[in-house]
Amino acid sequence: xxxxxQASADAPVSEKALTWIDNRFPLSKxxxxxxxxxxxxxxxxxxxxxxxxxxxxLVMQIVTGIFLTMHYKPDAALAFGSVEYIMRxxxxxxxxxxxxxxxxxxxxxxxxxxxxRALMYGSYRKPRExxxxxxxxxxxxxxxxxxxxxxxxxxxxxxxxAQVIVNLFSxxxxxxxxxxxxxxxxxxxxxxxxxxxxxxxxxxVPLVLLGLVVAHLIALHEVGSxxxxxxxxxxxxxxxxxxxxxxxxHPYYTVHDIFGVVIFLVFFCAILFxxxxxxxxxxxxxxxxxxDPLRTPLHIxxxxxxxxxxxxxxAVTDDMVNVFVGIVALAAVFALLKLRLRxxxxxxxxxxxxxxxxxxxxxxxxxxxxxxxxxxVMIMFFLPWLDYSPVKSIRYRPGWHKGVLAVFVxxxxxxxxxxxxxxxxxxxxxxxxxxxxxxGFFLLMPWWSRLGTFKPVPERVTFHxx
Numbered sequence: 001x002x003x004x005x006q007a008s009a010d011a012p013v014s015e016k017a018l019t020w021i022d023n024r025f026p027l028s029k030x031x032x033x034x035x036x037x038x039x040x041x042x043x044x045x046x047x048x049x050x051x052x053x054x055x056x057x058l059v060m061q062i063v064t065g066i067f068l069t070m071h072y073k074p075d076a077a078l079a080f081g082s083v084e085y086i087m088r089x090x091x092x093x094x095x096x097x098x099x100x101x102x103x104x105x106x107x108x109x110x111x112x113x114x115x116x117r118a119l120m121y122g123s124y125r126k127p128r129e130x131x132x133x134x135x136x137x138x139x140x141x142x143x144x145x146x147x148x149x150x151x152x153x154x155x156x157x158x159x160x161x162a163q164v165i166v167n168l169f170s171x172x173x174x175x176x177x178x179x180x181x182x183x184x185x186x187x188x189x190x191x192x193x194x195x196x197x198x199x200x201x202x203x204x205v206p207l208v209l210l211g212l213v214v215a216h217l218i219a220l221h222e223v224g225s226x227x228x229x230x231x232x233x234x235x236x237x238x239x240x241x242x243x244x245x246x247x248x249x250h251p252y253y254t255v256h257d258i259f260g261v262v263i264f265l266v267f268f269c270a271i272l273f274x275x276x277x278x279x280x281x282x283x284x285x286x287x288x289x290x291x292d293p294l295r296t297p298l299h300i301x302x303x304x305x306x307x308x309x310x311x312x313x314x315a316v317t318d319d320m321v322n323v324f325v326g327i328v329a330l331a332a333v334f335a336l337l338k339l340r341l342r343x344x345x346x347x348x349x350x351x352x353x354x355x356x357x358x359x360x361x362x363x364x365x366x367x368x369x370x371x372x373x374x375x376x377v378m379i380m381f382f383l384p385w386l387d388y389s390p391v392k393s394i395r396y397r398p399g400w401h402k403g404v405l406a407v408f409v410x411x412x413x414x415x416x417x418x419x420x421x422x423x424x425x426x427x428x429x430x431x432x433x434x435x436x437x438x439x440g441f442f443l444l445m446p447w448w449s450r451l452g453t454f455k456p457v458p459e460r461v462t463f464h465x466x
Contacts, residue, residue, distance in 0.1 A: 004023045005019055005022065005023060006019070007019040033221065034217065034221055035249050035250055035254075036248065036249070036250045037248050037249075037250075038221055038248070038249045039224075039233070039242055039243050039246030039247065039248060039249075040225050040246060040247060040248075040249050040253055041225060041226075041227035041231075041233050041243075041245055041246060041247075041461055042245055042246065042247050042461060042463050042465075043227050043228055043229060043245070043461040043462060043463035044225075044227065044228075044253070044256075045228055046260075047113075047117040047120070047121075047228075048117065048225075049256070049257065049260035050110045050111075050113045050114040050117065051114055052257040052260065052261070053110040053260060053261065053264055054107065054110045054111055054114055055213075056261055056264070057103055057106050057107045057110060058107070058209075058213065060099065060103050061100060061103050061104065061107060062206065064096050064097075064099045064100040064103065065100060065202065065206075067096050068086065068096060068097060068100055069202055071085060071086050071090055071093065072086070072152070072198075074152070074194055074195050074198035075191065075194070075195075076154065076190055076191040076194050076291075077191075079152065079153070079154035079194060080153065080154040080155065080290045080291065083097070083152075083153050083154070095272075098272050098276040099272060101276065101282060101283055102268065102271055102272050102276055102278075102282060103268075104146055104149065104282075104303075105278070105281075105282045105303075105304070105305065106264075106268055107142065107146075108142070108146070108305035110264075111138075111139060111142065112305075114135075115135070115139070115380075116409070118132065118135070118226075119405065120393070120394045120405070121226055121227070121228050121230060121392065121393045121394065121395075122226070122230050122387065122389070122391075122392030122393055122394075123226040123392075124383050124384045124387070125230075125384060125387065125392045126384070127223045128219075128220075128223055128226060128384075129384040129385075130219045131216060131219045131220050131223065132383065132384055133381060133384075134212055134215050134216040134219055135216055136377075136380050136381050137212050138209065138212045138213060138216060139377070139380075140377065141205055141208050141209045141212055142209065143305075143306070143377070144200075144205050145201060145205040145206065145209060146303070146305065146306075147162075147165065147306075148197040148198075148200045148201035148205060149197075149201045150162065150302070150303060151189075151193065151194060151197045152194070152197065152198060152201065153287055154194065154290065154291045155284070155286060155287030155288060155289060155290065155291060156286040156287060156289040156290070156291055156292060156295070156297055157284040157286035157287045157297060157300070157301075158287055158291065159189060159291035159292075159293070160291075160296060160297055160300045161300060161301070161302050161303075162189050162193070162197075163188075163189045164300050165302065166180055166183050166184055166189060166193075167180060168313070168366075168370050168373075169183060169370075171364060171366040171367040171369075171370050172367060172370065173363070173367065176367075183196075184196075188293065224243075226392070227461055228393055228395060228461075229393055229395065229396075229457065229458060229461045229462055230391060230392030230393035230395075230396070230457060231245070231457065231458065231459070231460065231461050233245040233246050233461065236459070236460060244460070245460055245461040281303075281304045281420065282303075282304075284303075298422075299421075299422045301419060301420050301421075302419070304416060304419075304420060306419070307415070307416045307417070307418075307419025307420050308376075308412055308415040308416040308419060309373045309376050309377065309419075310373070310419040311415040311416070311418045311419040311431045311434065311435075312369070312372050312373050312376055312415065312431070312434075312435045312438070313369040313370065313372065313373040314369070314419075314423055314428065314431060315369070315372075315428060315431035315432040315434070315435045316365055316366075316368050316369030316372050316435075317365055317428070317432075318365050320365070320432050320435075321360055321361070321365050321368060323432070323436075324360055324368070325357050325360050325361065328353055328356045328357055328360070329353065329357065331353070332349055332350065332352075332353035335349045336349060336350070372435065372439075375439075376438060376439070379439070379442045379443075380442075382442075383442070383445075386442055386443075386445040386446055386449075387445055387446075387449050388445070388446050388449045388450040389401075389449040389450060389454070390450070390454055391454050391455075391457050393457075395455070396454055396455040396456070396457050397452070397454060397455075398451070398452030398453055398454065400452065401448075401449075401452065404441070404448065407437065407441075408437065408438070408441045411433070411434040411437045411438060412434070412438065414430060414434055415431060415434040415435070415438070418430060418431050418434075
């Protein structure tokens, strides 16, 4: 049996209580390891606030979701009415519902900005590959959670949006129709679908999400946080064994994070109390109308945080497939002419290119669109092995690398906007261009990331004490 610690007789009650707990559960050790005495780099900037904001919004979504489930009825005949009941008759129900709906959009805002920070400062690079992979899995779980919850209000756009997205799975060869039937639980989106999505939304996916968040934080604290300079602070330690460029997270970053939460709440509450629908982007106007299977909306579009990938889906037409065929052919010709391959390697390239072209021309464009949409998310998992830059941070990369990143971000935002708009020939062309830019950014990264003149990286982090 472990040796029990004893608090002094004149110690405060709080200290005695903490000692009693520590003798039976490592509360103080967990606090110190994960935050209290966790040494973080001294040079964090405001971009690093979004990780803690994501944790804050996650807790808010769980708490508000618990209260909403107390009055929500997962029944196709009663779901919309129960939401209206929450909004109109439950004390402060409107506030809880708007906190949850606005929080869903806020969650994606802070997660997208958190991922963008990783792109800027190379937070996915060695030794943080697993941290990044866990983060991408969190992003996938978050998308699944949002999609499941999107159907629950049983409004017109919720119903038809779910109908469109679920029907996409039917485009998968051989198993598509059966897979779509399995997801819906019926031949159409109905009561069975609503019950399944409710169960996944409130139980299954949140458990997975929480497990991934814990794994993400454990992996992060094992290898240490990145910083804007891309310098590993654990390489320089003082006589006490702590990093010279590190500082205990508490109280320094505790205060900073609380300040960031306050600033976040200013903007969050402004939207919550004055424009909770945010012009139809956070809450679609059609979702204030009960779902009607007999009336199809003129324009069906998912919520804004799915629209970049929805634009890529819509961009894949027969003409776009021909573009993919041309890219495969050019890539094969380049490999055969420029790469020093043996005869077996050249034969493999040629056979692979021919096989890819045959598959592209024989498969329905709708299915290729589904693959492109899924691939747009899955390709991010491989980012640590696509970046060949000798430095991590954008601070020490060539100036034109910033331009490449800026073009990527601009096209991603444009794709998001076009996904909210009705299709047109002009918007489709821009979406196709944006899709090529998106995948080109990642697939060509092993080439462009190593080009240019890089600035020398300092041995110690650079920061201005304040």
